[in-house]
Structures are given as C-alpha cells and as structure tokens.
Amino acid sequence: MTDLKEKQVTTSAVTTPKRRISPFVYVIAGALVILALTYTLPPFRNYQLATVGAYFTVTAGLTVLTGLNGQLSLGHGALMATGAYTFALTQNKWLHTPVSFVAAILVTTLAGVVIGLAAARLRGPYLAGLTLAVAVVVPSVTSTFDEVFNSDMGLSVALDPPPGVIPMERWQAWLCWTGALVTALLLATLVRGRFGRDLRAVRDDETAARLAGVNVARTQVLAFVVSAACAGLSGALFAVLAQSVSPGAFPLTLSLFLVMAIVIGGLGRLAGALLGAILLVALPALAQSAAESSGSQHLEGNLALVIFGVVLVVVMLAAPGGIASIRFDFWRKR
Amino acid sequence: MKRTTAVFLTVLLFAGACDSGSGGGSGSSGSVPGVTDSEVVVGTHMPLTGPAAAGYSKIAPATKAYFDFVNANGGINGRKITYKVKDDGYNPATTQQVVRELVLQDKVFAILNGLGTPTHTGVLDFLKTNKVPDLFVASGSRNWNQVDKYPGTFGFNPDYTVEGKILGTYVKQNLAGKKTCFLGQDDDFGKDSLAGVEKTLGPVADKQTYVTSNPNVGPQIGAFKAAGCEVVVLATIPGFTALSLGTAAKIGYKPQFVVSNVGADPATVSKALGQAAPLLEGVVSANYLPLTTDDSSPWIQLYKKVNAQYNNNAEFDNNVVYGMSVAYLFVQSLQNAGKDLTRDGIVAAVEKNGFQGPGLVPLRFSDKDHAGYGGTQLTKIQSGKAVFFGTAFTTDDADAPVQPYTAQAVTPPQNGIPAA
Numbered sequence: 005m006t007d008l009k010e011k012q013v014t015t016s017a018v019t020t021p022k023r024r025i026s027p028f029v030y031v032i033a034g035a036l037v038i039l040a041l042t043y044t045l046p047p048f049r050n051y052q053l054a055t056v057g058a059y060f061t062v063t064a065g066l067t068v069l070t071g072l073n074g075q076l077s078l079g080h081g082a083l084m085a086t087g088a089y090t091f092a093l094t095q096n097k098w099l100h101t102p103v104s105f106v107a108a109i110l111v112t113t114l115a116g117v118v119i120g121l122a123a124a125r126l127r128g129p130y131l132a133g134l135t136l137a138v139a140v141v142v143p144s145v146t147s148t149f150d151e152v153f154n155s156d157m158g159l160s161v162a163l164d165p166p167p168g169v170i171p172m173e174r175w176q177a178w179l180c181w182t183g184a185l186v187t188a189l190l191l192a193t194l195v196r197g198r199f200g201r202d203l204r205a206v207r208d209d210e211t212a213a214r215l216a217g218v219n220v221a222r223t224q225v226l227a228f229v230v231s232a233a234c235a236g237l238s239g240a241l242f243a244v245l246a247q248s249v250s251p252g253a254f255p256l257t258l259s260l261f262l263v264m265a266i267v268i269g270g271l272g273r274l275a276g277a278l279l280g281a282i283l284l285v286a287l288p289a290l291a292q293s294a295a296e297s298s299g300s301q302h303l304e305g306n307l308a309l310v311i312f313g314v315v316l317v318v319v320m321l322a323a324p325g326g327i328a329s330i331r332f333d334f335w336r337k338r
Numbered sequence: 339m340k341r342t343t344a345v346f347l348t349v350l351l352f353a354g355a356c357d358s359g360s361g362g363g364s365g366s367s368g369s370v371p372g373v374t375d376s377e378v379v380v381g382t383h384m385p386l387t388g389p390a391a392a393g394y395s396k397i398a399p400a401t402k403a404y405f406d407f408v409n410a411n412g413g414i415n416g417r418k419i420t421y422k423v424k425d426d427g428y429n430p431a432t433t434q435q436v437v438r439e440l441v442l443q444d445k446v447f448a449i450l451n452g453l454g455t456p457t458h459t460g461v462l463d464f465l466k467t468n469k470v471p472d473l474f475v476a477s478g479s480r481n482w483n484q485v486d487k488y489p490g491t492f493g494f495n496p497d498y499t500v501e502g503k504i505l506g507t508y509v510k511q512n513l514a515g516k517k518t519c520f521l522g523q524d525d526d527f528g529k530d531s532l533a534g535v536e537k538t539l540g541p542v543a544d545k546q547t548y549v550t551s552n553p554n555v556g557p558q559i560g561a562f563k564a565a566g567c568e569v570v571v572l573a574t575i576p577g578f579t580a581l582s583l584g585t586a587a588k589i590g591y592k593p594q595f596v597v598s599n600v601g602a603d604p605a606t607v608s609k610a611l612g613q614a615a616p617l618l619e620g621v622v623s624a625n626y627l628p629l630t631t632d633d634s635s636p637w638i639q640l641y642k643k644v645n646a647q648y649n650n651n652a653e654f655d656n657n658v659v660y661g662m663s664v665a666y667l668f669v670q671s672l673q674n675a676g677k678d679l680t681r682d683g684i685v686a687a688v689e690k691n692g693f694q695g696p697g698l699v700p701l702r703f704s705d706k707d708h709a710g711y712g713g714t715q716l717t718k719i720q721s722g723k724a725v726f727f728g729t730a731f732t733t734d735d736a737d738a739p740v741q742p743y744t745a746q747a748v749t750p751p752q753n754g755i756p757a758a
Contacts (some may be wrong), residue, residue, distance in 0.1 A: 252457075
C-alpha cells in the first residue's frame with residue numbers, strides 16, 4: 005500500500021506540468037526592489053544602478069538576437085548611438101522627454117529594419133562584418149553632417165529637471181529602470197510565445213525550421229528589429245544619464261563589451277543579460293580600484309579590458325553556458 | 339519562485355557590494371565637501387590611457403608631484419592637498435561616470451584641470467548643479483568662459499581664438515603674400531582657432547578638418563599640396579601634428595607649418611615621429627609657460643627639482659611644466675581663499691585674480707571673464723628644441739588688437755611655494 009502511494013506521488017510529480025510564473029510577477033518584484041534601492045543607496049550608487057538599467061535594456065535585446073536567434077552583432081554600440089542622438093536632437097528641439105524616447109526607439113527600429121534585411125542574407129563572419137561596418141559608420145556620419153551632430157564634440161542634452169525635490173540620480177535610476185523593466189516584460193512575453201519558438205528553431209536548424217513552416221527571413225529580421233529597438237531605448241537612457249551625446253561615448257569597444265557581457269552572463273537568458281549588465285558596471289569599477297591600489301593609474305582603462313578577457317575565459321571554462329547557467333544547472337540537479 | 343528569489347538576490351548582492359564602498363569618501367567632517375582641518379581633496383579626469391594619453395597622461399602626475407612637494411612643506415593653511423586622478427580614456431561617457439564618482443562618492447572640494455573639450459563639456463551642467471568649483475580646465479575652448487551660465491568654471495590655457503589671432507598676426511607680418519591654409523580638429527578647438535586666424539589674417543586659401551577617430555590626414559595634406567599652400571596652420575593634438583608632418587614629407591610637400599601650442603610639444607611630437615623627428619625643424623608654434631629647455635629659468639629649476647624628488651624624475655617635457663603650473667595656480671588660489679575655505683570663497687579668490695606665476699602673460703580672470711591666460715609668445719624649433727623669439731602678445735577672443743606684452747617675468751618664491 006505504501007509502495008502504491010509512493011508510486012502515485014512520483015507519477016503525479018512527473019506528469020503535472022510545472023506552473024510558469026508570469027513575467028509580470030518578476031517585473032513588479034523587480035520594480036519594488038529597485039524602488040527600495042533608490043531610497044537606500046547613496047547618490048553615486050544610484051547613478052551606477054541607473055547605468056545597470058540602461059545597459060540591461062541593450063543586453064536584453066542583444067541576448068535575444070544572439071542567444072536565441074544566433075545572429076552575432078558587433079554594431080549594437082552604433083545602434084545605441086542612433087537612439088542617443090535621436091533623443092538628444094528631439095529633446096533639444098521640443099523639450100518633451102516622452103516624445104524623445106519614442107522618437108529614439110522608432111528611428112533605431114527603422115535602422116534595425118534596414119540592417120536586419122541585409123543581415124538575414126548573411127552568416128557568420130559576413131554578418132559580423134556588416135554590423136562592424138555599422139559601428140564604424142556612425143562616427144563618420146557625425147563628422148560629415150557636423151552642423152547637425154556637432155562632430156566629435158557631440159551634443160549637450162537639455163534634460164528636463166526632475167519633478168519636485170527628487171534628486172537627479174534617483175530620477176535617472178527610475179527612468180532607466182522603467183525602461184529596463186518594460187523591456188524585460190515585453191521580451192519575456194515575446195520569447196515565451198511562438199516568436200520565441202521560431203527564434204530557437206531558426207537558430208538550431210534553419211532548414212528544419214523552414215520545413216516546419218517558420219518564415220526564417222522574417223524571423224531573423226524581426227529579431228534584429230526587436231533588438232535594435234532595445235538598443236535605441238538604451239541609447240536614449242544613456243543620453244539621459246550623461247546629458248550629452250558624442251561618438252566617443254559609443255566606440256567599437258562598447259559593442260565588443262556588450263557581446264562579452266551577454267556571453268559571460270549567460271547567452272539567451274534575460275537573467276544572463278542582467279548579470280552581464282551588472283558586470284559592465286562592476287568590472288571597470290573593480291579595475292579602477294585595483295589600478296588605484298596598485299599605484300599605477302595608467303593601467304585603469306587597459307585593466308578593464310584585461311579583466312573582462314580573463315573573466316570571459318574563466319567563465320567559459322567553468323560554465324560554458326555563462327554565469328546564469330550555473331544557477332540554472334544547480335537548481336535542475338536538485 | 340526560486341528564479342524570482344535569484345533575481346532579488348542578484349540585485350541585492352550588487353547593492354550590498356556597492357554599498358560597501360560608499361563610505362569611502364574624503365572623510366570630510368565639516369560642512370564643505372572635501373575640506374577638513376587637515377586636508378583638502380580635489381579631483382580630476384584625465385586620459386591616462388587611450389588615444390589622447392600620449393603626452394597628456396603626464397600632466398596629472400606632475401600636478402600631484404607639486405602638491406606632494408607642498409604637502410611635504412606643511413601644506414596650505416595646515417591642510418594637505420589630496421589629488422584624486424581618474425582615467426577617462428578621453429571618452430565623454432567615462433568622464434561622466436568618473437566625475438560623478440569624484441563629486442558624489444569621493445566628495446571632492448573641486449574639480450581641477452579636467453582635460454578635454456568634448457569630455458569636459460559634458461560635465462559642466464552636473465558640476466554647476468552640484469555647485470562644485472570647476473577650476474582651470476585643460477583646454478582652450480571658449481566654453482569655460484561663460485560667467486553667467488557657468489559661474490564656477492574657469493579656463494587655464496589661452497583660448498584657441500586668442501592663440502589663433504596671434505598665429506595669424508605672425509603669418510601676416512612675417513610670411514606676407516604666401517598662400518596660407520588651415521587644418522583643424524573638427525570641434526571647438528579647430529573652429530575657434532580658425533576664427534582667430536581669420537580675424538587677423540583674413541580668409542585662408544583652403545581649410546580642412548580631421549576627426550580623431552580617423553588617423554589619416556592624407557586627403558587633407560594632399561589637398562593643400564594641390565592648392566599650392568605655402569603656409570599650413572595646424573590646430574591639432576600632438577598625434578595629428580606628427581601625422582600631418584609625416585604625411586607632408588611622404589608626398590614631398592614642404593610648407594611652413596605654424597602649430598597651436600596644444601599639439602607642438604617637441605618631446606611628444608618627436609616621440610610620435612620617431613626617426614622622422616627632424617621634420618619638426620623650423621616649425622613655428624606658441625607657448626605661454628617657460629620652456630623645458632631654458633635651464634636658466636628659475637621656474638624650470640624649481641619644477642626640475644620637484645620632478646626629481648616627487649615625480650620619479652619623469653621625462654621633463656611641456657606636459658610636466660603645464661601640470662606643475664596648474665598646481666602652482668591652485669595653491670595660490672587656496673592661499674587667496676584663506677583659512678576658512680569654502681567653494682564660494684575659492685571662486686571669489688580666482689575672480690579677484692592678481693596671480694603671479696610662471697606664465698609669460700597675465701591671466702584674464704575677473705568677475706566678468708573666466709578665460710585663462712590672455713596671450714602667448716611664439717617659438718621656433720631649432721636643433722630639436724623650441725626657442726622663444728620676439729615678445730609675448732596679448733589679445734582677447736573678440737576684436738581687441740594683438741599687442742606686445744613686455745612686463746618683466748616674476749620669479750618663484752624662495753621656498754617654491756606661493757604665500758598668501
């Protein structure tokens with residue numbers, strides 16, 4: 005009798021489908037945590053928190069593109085620049101922040117359509133080359149049309165002051181994390197549905213996906229468009245953070261760091277994108293502290309690159325799926 | 339719910355990790371950030387790494403060396419000067435971050451000599467909002483001289499228009515009738531310099547620009563050669579001065595180069611040119627501080643002593659002289675602000691001016707003018723060394739004439755530290 009009971013329990017545990025928690029729960033919980041943090045952290049930490057939010061907005065989009073759809077982009081820094089410049093130009097002209105955010109997303113989405121259409125026909129190094137070209141073109145555009153973009157000097161952003169007596173850094177953290185959480189909610193909803201299945205199917209085997217009725221080209225272009233929109237929003241958030249936009253703020257190394265961050269964090273997972281965004285802020289700070297304590301300040305900029313490289317190698321050796329996979333595998337084993 | 343918990347933990351861990359460092363401020367106990375009875379903390383952003391680090395990365399260590407010298411001699415009003423230097427890699431986004439760290443976390447009293455026009459422009463509003471004195475910016479942009487908009491910001495270098503007017507006057511008087519062309523950085527540096535050159539010389543025959551992200555000036559120099567330019571005025575940073583000279587030599591083009599002081603330090607440019615360093619011979623430039631090669635200058639003697647004792651005997655070039663001159667001016671400002679040091683107090687002390695230092699021309703500071711040095715003297719490179727010739731000149735960035743300045747240079751105090 006006891007055996008039978010145990011058997012029933014075991015069978016039930018195996019066959020009952022696992023209840024999935026709605027992305028809303030994560031987002032609401034995340035919003036509460038962020039809100040609490042903005043009231044407890046000192047101003048500079050609030051600024052860093054805001055920076056993590058702005059980075060998460062782009063890493064989340066990039067991990068969907070690269071992790072779930074298998075398209076490598078080395079040009080997301082340039083897409084961020086597109087969003088940032090659009091935000092700056094519209095904000096300086098109309099002083100209407102919500103409109104500027106929408107404009108930044110729309111213009112970058114349009115750029116994403118153009119690049120995505122070309123990218124859908126390319127693979128591997130050819131695709132990397134195309135996106136690399138995008139990263140190189142942006143500084144040239146700013147110097148060619150310098151009356152609009154003010155060349156290397158860039159543009160100052162006439163930001164509306166925060167409402168009431170809210171400190172600027174707390175306000176920036178709220179704005180950045182609103183963007184980040186909305187992005188997370190939309191992406192989580194998208195990748196859980198048919199779009200997510202199509203993305204994975206195309207990534208795993210294009211021919212099989214096509215035979216199964218998936219429109220491969222459309223899926224690839226859509227993935228690029230969604231990812232570009234996230235990059236555009238992230239660029240606008242960085243314009244809010246820095247209150248200025250210049251080509252030097254979006255160098256090729258930024259695009260490379262973004263790719264490294266999502267790989268280290270855990271490719272294809274939003275949790276990995278979050279970890280990657282945290283690393284993008286924490287590792288340079290760690291490098292700075294290390295350089296200062298070693299007394300060799302000339303190392304600072306270079307040390308961040310070295311640390312990122314070392315972390316990448318270590319994580320790839322220890323957990324090829326990235327840091328997020330450690331947690332995932334640990335729970336799965338339990 | 340485990341995943342939710344994990345996300346929470348991640349964020350909280352980050353917050354905890356961050357918070358552990360939040361107490362590491364300046365240790366200021368009074369009401370003025372960065373100031374205690376025994377210490378005053380100032381900070382700066384500099385390109386210690388990256389494309390603009392060549393030469394410029396030597397400025398902050400030199401400034402710090404002079405402060406160490408002052409500290410070893412008792413400090414100012416009983417306070418030791420702590421100088422926090424943050425590397426921004428000449429990247430405006432990094433400048434934003436490091437300046438916020440200096441102000442919000444390290445609680446510096448002032449930002450001193452933040453370097454670069456595009457980098458520093460982005461933090462003007464932040465510094466103004468936080469009422470942080472923004473002293474002696476390392477650039478000649480006229481942005482620093484907006485008294486109504488940025489009352490706490492002051493320049494140091496002669497602005498690029500002032501220098502351009504003086505370089506243009508030289509060309510007009512000494513190279514009359516020669517076809518003159520202009521290559522400038524595609525930002526305020528190039529634009530303001532060209533405005534100054536054309537104010538005194540009239541329109542140049544051809545003007546070209548470059549961007550720092552593209553280290554190739556072949557098309558620009560080729561265009562000058564094709565246009566038959568006999569004089570080329572350069573508003574370039576050191577790396578691009580070297581590129582311009584090297585490119586001209588490669589295509590067999592030998593104009594007279596007249597170069598802004600920003601990109602004319604012989605030691606830095608020679609290093610970039612390598613074996614082609616003799617190309618610098620005959621280049622005309624400008625300077626407003628003592629020359630490194632003038633061993634008879636008491637300022638150079640003082641700076642060399644400090645350099646040997648507190649700067650690991652670093653290679654003694656214009657950047658070292660620049661860094662120590664900035665430090666000397668800041669010490670004078672501290673002295674003038676008095677024992678009860680406040681942010682408003684130091685701004686008022688700088689506006690009061692009356693500084694006596696190593697500069698060959700006076701500083702322009704007043705309550706209506708926050709520009710730095712008001713002129714410059716011309717140099718020519720002979721046997722690999724820059725040599726002054728003629729007198730110094732002063733002017734402004736508007737329509738004031740370029741006038742000779744002949745006042746006697748001052749000598750440093752006996753102990754090398756300015757008194758109140």
